[in-house]
Amino acid sequence: MRLLDPYSLVLMATLIGAVLSSVLFFVRRSFPAEILGLGFWAWGLAVQVLSALVYSLRGVLPEVAVLPLANVLYILGHGLPLLGLQVFFGRQPAWLTLACALAFALVGMLWWLLIEPDYAARVVWMSLPATLINCMALRQVVRYGRGYFASWFLGSLIGLNTVLVAGRGLMALLNGPALIDLNQPGHIQNVYLALTGMIPNMMAVAFLMMSTKRVHVALERRSASDPLTGVLNRRGFGEAYLREAARMRRLPRTLSLLAIDLDFFKKINDMHGHAEGDRVLTEVARMVSSALRESDYVARFGGEEFMVLLPDTDVALAVTVAERIQTLLRSECSSERPACTASIGVAWQNDPSEGMKDLLDRGDQALYRAKANGRDRIETSLDSF
Ligand code: GH3
Ligand code: MG
Numbered sequence: 391m392r393l394l395d396p397y398s399l400v401l402m403a404t405l406i407g408a409v410l411s412s413v414l415f416f417v418r419r420s421f422p423a424e425i426l427g428l429g430f431w432a433w434g435l436a437v438q439v440l441s442a443l444v445y446s447l448r449g450v451l452p453e454v455a456v457l458p459l460a461n462v463l464y465i466l467g468h469g470l471p472l473l474g475l476q477v478f479f480g481r482q483p484a485w486l487t488l489a490c491a492l493a494f495a496l497v498g499m500l501w502w503l504l505i506e507p508d509y510a511a512r513v514v515w516m517s518l519p520a521t522l523i524n525c526m527a528l529r530q531v532v533r534y535g536r537g538y539f540a541s542w543f544l545g546s547l548i549g550l551n552t553v554l555v556a557g558r559g560l561m562a563l564l565n566g567p568a569l570i571d572l573n574q575p576g577h578i579q580n581v582y583l584a585l586t587g588m589i590p591n592m593m594a595v596a597f598l599m600m601s602t603k604r605v606h607v608a609l610e611r612r613s614a615s616d617p618l619t620g621v622l623n624r625r626g627f628g629e630a631y632l633r634e635a636a637r638m639r640r641l642p643r644t645l646s647l648l649a650i651d652l653d654f655f656k657k658i659n660d661m662h663g664h665a666e667g668d669r670v671l672t673e674v675a676r677m678v679s680s681a682l683r684e685s686d687y688v689a690r691f692g693g694e695e696f697m698v699l700l701p702d703t704d705v706a707l708a709v710t711v712a713e714r715i716q717t718l719l720r721s722e723c724s725s726e727r728p729a730c731t732a733s734i735g736v737a738w739q740n741d742p743s744e745g746m747k748d749l750l751d752r753g754d755q756a757l758y759r760a761k762a763n764g765r766d767r768i769e770t771s772l773d774s775f
């Protein structure tokens with residue numbers, strides 16, 4: 391088989407890296423600000439391209455100028471994506487570790503180049519910080535990556551890269567320079583160059599896939615939630631209801647609803663201002679959520695009206711939950727937080743053929759009676775019996 395020229399392989403991977411780096415820079419600008427890490431990956435690829443360019447000056451400039459710089463850039467180009475992964479997963483970026491890895495690489499390169507020139511020793515030395523960075527990146531993905539395709543893909547690529555980098559260092563340690571000299575043509579050298587050239591590019595694609603997935607989840611959550619309080623909005627509530635109604639069709643169970651409306655809320659806006667009213671609404675949403683189980687849903691239906699959906703809950707239990715919510719609201723009552731009572735209507739549904747509108751109507755009627763009967767009270771729907 392005719393061997394490909396190793397320089398063509400590196401050039402190809404470098405060009406692809408340059409294109410991907412610019413793609414990541416552009417994508418970063420259009421993604422929501424909460425998706426972190428793309429900038430680190432874009433810079434990482436750019437630095438890897440720079441490292442290859444510096445390396446290509448070998449022969450033009452003296453080795454002592456080219457090799458330390460190219461190798462330090464190589465470590466930096468692999469370290470920045472690690473920091474990108476860390477911020478993506480909400481961790482602190484390990485700047486100090488990266489700085490130590492860079493210093494380690496620089497000192498080693500200078501030593502094995504100027505003081506005791508030794509090619510194999512340089513390869514062994516450089517494989518150490520590169521392997522450390524790869525292992526740290528792999529740990530991030532294994533520990534925090536959710537089990538979807540892109541994170542598996544990225545984890546496998548980092549794993550493969552680790553094996554290649556550490557394997558080359560080990561071969562240099564055990565065998566000397568014979569098999570690892572990338573300037574000599576050979577199948578092993580070519581496979582190594584092709585893989586180590588392309589893997590960082592594929593890793594960047596995998597990371598882009600992970601980021602895209604996160605954007606998708608964030609947008610979905612945003613479209614289903616109320617921007618002020620963070621609980622579900624009508625749309626999110628409708629989706630939750632459909633899920634629970636489908637469950638109810640499979641297994642007979644009671645689905646309960648609490649329709650909650652704060653009492654005299656208008657006074658808060660009038661006396662303390664709209665901003666204070668908004669703060670109270672956020673606080674109430676938090677308190678209502680804290681009174682519920684993990685499997686319950688709370689939604690804000692506009693204004694100061696909240697709906698709570700309680701799966702597998704009969705009316706007696708639903709009333710208990712409503713009382714718990716009222717107690718919580720009252721316990722936080724103070725001159726700073728004046729709106730502390732709520733009227734609650736309780737309705738429930740046993741019949742899977744019924745729709746959401748019937749349940750909401752019954753909840754509203756019960757709530758209306760709670761208001762009419764003096765507020766700060768719980769009324770259960772009459773029609774549900
Ligand atoms: P009650 O329910 O006890 O009859 O009296 P209320 O004063 O709460 O009456 P109502 O439900 O009719 O008034 C709701 C008030 O909630 C009207 C409006 O000023 C206020 N409101 C509605 N949406 C918002 C909001 O997003 N932020 C704030 N701060 N206030 C809101
Ligand atoms: Mg009200």
Ligand code: MG
Pocket residue numbers: 651652693694695
């Ligand atoms: Mg209201």
